[in-house]
Amino acid sequence: MTPDGRVTHIEPDVFVRYLERTRWFGGKGRPFEVAAVRRIGEVPHDGEDAGPRVVIELVEVAYSDRTGGTEVYQVPMSFYTEPESRLDHAFIGWWDEPGYGWVHAYDALHDRDAMDGWLRAFDLAAQEPGGNLSDDDSGLRFHRLPGHDLDRTAHSTLFSGEQSNSSVAFGEDCLMKVFRKITPGVNPDISVHQVLTNAGSDHIAALYGWLDWVDWEADAEAEERGGTTMQLAMLQQFLRTASDGWDLALTSARDLFAEADLHAHEAGGDFAAESARLGEALREVHDDLAEHFPVDHRGPEALTELADAMGARLDAALEVVPELAAHAEPLRAAYDRLRGLGGLDVQQIHGDLHLGQTLRTSLGWKIVDFEGEPAKPLAERLLPDSVWRDVAGMLRSFDYVPRVVERQLAEDQPEGANQRAYRADEWANRNRNHFLTAYADGELTEEQHALLDAYVADKAVYETVYETRNRPTWVAIPLEAVARIGAA
Numbered sequence: 001m002t003p004d005g006r007v008t009h010i011e012p013d014v015f016v017r018y019l020e021r022t023r024w025f026g027g028k029g030r031p032f033e034v035a036a037v038r039r040i041g042e043v044p045h046d047g048e049d050a051g052p053r054v055v056i057e058l059v060e061v062a063y064s065d066r067t068g069g070t071e072v073y074q075v076p077m078s079f080y081t082e083p084e085s086r087l088d089h090a091f092i093g094w095w096d097e098p099g100y101g102w103v104h105a106y107d108a109l110h111d112r113d114a115m116d117g118w119l120r121a122f123d124l125a126a127q128e129p130g131g132n133l134s135d136d137d138s139g140l141r142f143h144r145l146p147g148h149d150l151d152r153t154a155h156s157t158l159f160s161g162e163q164s165n166s167s168v169a170f171g172e173d174c175l176m177k178v179f180r181k182i183t184p185g186v187n188p189d190i191s192v193h194q195v196l197t198n199a200g201s202d203h204i205a206a207l208y209g210w211l212d213w214v215d216w217e218a219d220a221e222a223e224e225r226g227g228t229t230m231q232l233a234m235l236q237q238f239l240r241t242a243s244d245g246w247d248l249a250l251t252s253a254r255d256l257f258a259e260a261d262l263h264a265h266e267a268g269g270d271f272a273a274e275s276a277r278l279g280e281a282l283r284e285v286h287d288d289l290a291e292h293f294p295v296d297h298r299g300p301e302a303l304t305e306l307a308d309a310m311g312a313r314l315d316a317a318l319e320v321v322p323e324l325a326a327h328a329e330p331l332r333a334a335y336d337r338l339r340g341l342g343g344l345d346v347q348q349i350h351g352d353l354h355l356g357q358t359l360r361t362s363l364g365w366k367i368v369d370f371e372g373e374p375a376k377p378l379a380e381r382l383l384p385d386s387v388w389r390d391v392a393g394m395l396r397s398f399d400y401v402p403r404v405v406e407r408q409l410a411e412d413q414p415e416g417a418n419q420r421a422y423r424a425d426e427w428a429n430r431n432r433n434h435f436l437t438a439y440a441d442g443e444l445t446e447e448q449h450a451l452l453d454a455y456v457a458d459k460a461v462y463e464t465v466y467e468t469r470n471r472p473t474w475v476a477i478p479l480e481a482v483a484r485i486g487a488a
Helices: 012-021 085-090 112-125 188-198 245-258 272-292 300-320 322-340 387-412 417-440 446-470 476-487
Strands: 032-042 053-063 070-080 091-097 101-107 132-134 140-144 156-158 165-170 174-179 207-215 228-237 296-298 344-346 358-361 364-367
Touching (some): 012 032, 012 053, 012 070, 012 091, 032 207, 070 112, 070 174, 085 091, 112 132, 112 140, 112 156, 112 165, 188 207, 188 272, 245 272, 245 417, 272 417, 296 300, 322 446, 322 476, 387 446, 387 476
Antiparallel strands (some): 053 070, 132 140, 140 207, 156 165, 165 174, 174 228, 207 228, 296 344, 358 364
């Protein structure tokens, strides 16, 4: 390795082959090569009986397609001198490790013995002044917030099915989210959780700690400004018995479709009360964020810029989804109504809110994943925005739920399409209304309606592009919503 941690003894193709197998690598389907590998540290180790050696590599990927660009991914690895058959599914490669000999390397998040090192380090951090454990050899920094004692006997379990990050539960005590795609700077998932945890919010999973690393060589000015922080992981409360909000809503919609003669408010699985509670929870979270993050009131020019940006996104979407052209005029009219408003308040928000970002516990609703929209650069995700963007995201999610159920039923029961469409409208309208009334604590003003309508239209346009590119059979869902906007 070079003095700055650049890895030269591992063939780049080792990481190419591994990235292509993972769920969390965002470049699948694009031509790429591994441009550089940098070893940024080693999880503190307490000796021979403390598990395998665990290192963290940052793998820089360079794309050679028309879009081009680079991305950096985090790959923690555990080393063994002999093969570990229990970890065959997580095998990365084997090579001659300087000062260590031939090793078999595995993705450490699949390895319980390796994960115990993370838990031990977070536990030690709580005993240090300020809750900070800085390892001089590795350069890694483990941070802990006061108020929770970790269960050091807990075993780790890696969650399956995640798309962009990796989460590991430690027994029933806590959950560690490891950020796979790494961007320099403060991750809002950590900063927002830290503020809301310190504020005592009842509507999040409490933050227990986080792991970061300071890059002193990120650019020419890095050392002068005290280095560039890379946030690698966060440790938080594990809501083991919580139910996913999206799944609960789907069950409610299925219950309604199964009742031939009942309306939504009569069905046993009516979700309206939960929608109202979720609206109240979001309002309280937004209030806490407004209290602890800056709120900026911007004049009419900000609304003009917002309308222009929404119009530009529509122009781009029209190239991908030609069917939008029939609805372009009323969509632009919704955006143009923003130009006559007096101003806009912006603050810290969730940024990517939908039912899949909520959990229902015995104590109420929890909102999770404050990273913002993953496809956006970090600098954009850190920008303040209107609370109505979050509200619009949730309203669109309520619209998706019954439409998904409607299409699932249509596969087995082609007849009855009109009745199912009626039921879908009924479920969506009822839950949107209950959520919105609870969030606003009453009726919306004319100005709030204009803001919300524009954000809903903007979100639906985004969805048409997403579905066209990823789930073409679902594109009718947002297109139908766009048509309703036009009819209104």
